[in-house]
Amino acid sequence: MSSIEQSSRPIILSLSHLSTTASAFFASWRTFDNGCAHLKVKLNGIESPKLVPQKLESYKRSDLHLCTCVSPKVSFPNSNPGHLRASLAAMAPQVKSWRDLSFLSECISPEINAVYTTFALVDDEDRVFFGQLPFKKTEITFEQITAALEPVPDEHIYPNLPQERLTVAPSDVVARPDIFIKRPSLSAYEDLKEEDALGSLPPELLDEARILELTLQKPHPGIVQYFGCRVHRSRITGLVLRRYEYNIYQYLQLGIGALSGEEKEAFMKALEGAVRHLHSELGVAHNDINPLNIMVTVSDKMPVLVDFGSARKIGEKLGVSRGTPGWIDEEDDYTTSEIRHDIFALGKFRAWLEDPKFEM
Numbered sequence: 001m002s003s004i005e006q007s008s009r010p011i012i013l014s015l016s017h018l019s020t021t022a023s024a025f026f027a028s029w030r031t032f033d034n035g036c037a038h039l040k041v042k043l044n045g046i047e048s049p050k051l052v053p054q055k056l057e058s059y060k061r062s063d064l065h066l067c068t069c070v071s072p073k074v075s076f077p078n079s080n081p082g083h084l085r086a087s088l089a090a091m092a093p094q095v096k097s098w099r100d101l102s103f104l105s106e107c108i109s110p111e112i113n114a115v116y117t118t119f120a121l122v123d124d125e126d127r128v129f130f131g132q133l134p135f136k137k138t139e140i141t142f143e144q145i146t147a148a149l150e151p152v153p154d155e156h157i158y159p160n161l162p163q164e165r166l167t168v169a170p171s172d173v174v175a176r177p178d179i180f181i182k183r184p185s186l187s188a189y190e191d192l193k194e195e196d197a198l199g200s201l202p203p204e205l206l207d208e209a210r211i212l213e214l215t216l217q218k219p220h221p222g223i224v225q226y227f228g229c230r231v232h233r234s235r236i237t238g239l240v241l242r243r244y245e246y247n248i249y250q251y252l253q254l255g256i257g258a259l260s261g262e263e264k265e266a267f268m269k270a271l272e273g274a275v276r277h278l279h280s281e282l283g284v285a286h287n288d289i290n291p292l293n294i295m296v297t298v299s300d301k302m303p304v305l306v307d308f309g310s311a312r313k314i315g316e317k318l319g320v321s322r323g324t325p326g327w328i329d330e331e332d333d334y335t336t337s338e339i340r341h342d343i344f345a346l347g348k349f350r351a352w353l354e355d356p357k358f359e360m
Contacts, residue, residue: 092129092149093121095142102128103186106137119145120152120186126230126237128152130189157184158235159202166213167228169240174230180243181230182208188320200320204309207319209236211311214282222274224295224306244295244304251296253358263301264353271303271349275342278305279314285337286311287318289345290327291352312337 095101103120117137120130131148133140161168173179184201192198212226219225230238246256248267259267271294278284286293288310295304309321316337328334329344 092146092151093123095121095145095149097142101145102183104137105187105190118190119149120189121149122183126158126183126232127154128157128186130186132190152189154233154235155202156198157189157201157205158233158237159206161229161231161234161236162206166209166236167216168231169228173227174240178243179227180241181238182241183238204319204321205236205239207312208308209239211284211308211313212239212241214284218277218281220274220277220281222270222303222305223277224304224308241306244306245298246296247292247306248294248296248303248353249291249356249358251298252356257296257298257301259301259353267301267303268346268350268353271305272346274303274305275346278311279339279342283314284311285314285339285342286345287334287337287341288321288323288327289342289349290324291349291356292324294349314339 093100098104100121101119102122103118105118106115107118108115114134115136116132116134117140118130118132120128122128128151129149130152131145131150133144133148174181184205189198189201192201209229212224215223215226216228224244225242227240227242229236230240246254251257252259275286275289278286286305286308288307289305293305293307295306296302297304310318310323312318314337318335318337322328322334323341323345327345327348328341332338332341332344334341
């Protein structure tokens with residue numbers, strides 16, 4: 001087989017089509033998408049819409065080369081499987097360390113009772129590459145990860161920069177070491193991709209940018225400092241925020257510091273003041289107050305409220321992000337942004353702070 005031609009139908013390849021020397025190549029079922037031809041492969045004569053790890057048992061793992069995406073008209077010489085691997089690897093950034101990955105998750109699929117590892121990488125231009133392999137993390141090589149990465153279309157995760165005036169963070173600020181760039185949730189991308197609901201991700205980032213824009217107009221020391229959007233290819237690719245080292249959960253669990261009874265009261269008073277500012281000055285409810293979203297300024301042991309993914313104007317409909325289980329009133333339908341959500345969570349947090357439990 002000399003090349004793969006673009007078609008409106010999925011391509012089905014037998015193992016012999018791919019290589020005469022390698023034991024197997026495999027990939028998930030996919031059709032042509034954004035200029036890439038995706039492979040649909042038979043394993044032991046079985047065609048499946050998902051990767052099926054248990055069907056790979058007859059192949060030697062050391063000979064298994066994993067491929068998920070190839071460009072149109074890429075040559076696959078039968079006599080040179082190494083050429084195939086080199087062609088695929090050239091399409092995504094080279095993964096040389098676990099630190100190169102922006103997201104890594106090892107899970108057990110309940111459908112097939114097998115372990116699989118999901119990963120993603122974001123490059124310097126905020127291009128996202130996503131991949132999945134049916135092995136434990138400890139059994140995967142960086143070469144396999146690189147070969148499995150496939151590009152994620154911008155429109156699946158990033159919103160267009162709207163016509164309305166939103167602050168764009170200066171490039172010199174973005175480069176500072178005390179800056180954190182919040183991007184769309186790559187773990188959510190995996191779930192939404194399976195549910196064919198990727199259209200919900202871009203609006204979530206845009207909604208959070210709009211809420212954070214309000215904090216620029218009326219800042220508060222107890223609310224995360226926001227510098228503006230990060231923009232590439234006319235899309236919002238991230239939210240530029242001040243970085244804080246520890247949330248209150250980590251601060252106490254890891255023994256970074258401790259709070260006396262008097263300090264706990266001062267901490268709560270400051271947090272309640274930040275929430276009041278949200279409600280009265282910005283007309284916003286946070287809707288997701290919990291120990292993981294409350295950072296600590298190590299110098300003076302004061303709270304800073306972060307993660308405005310669930311925040312909306314009071315009375316507005318909530319998006320995909322709707323609080324954290326255990327920190328919301330289970331009897332509340334939690335469909336709209338409400339002050340009572342924050343009041344309930346503050347009460348839960350006050351009780352937790354008095355006797356912290358590290359079981360979240």
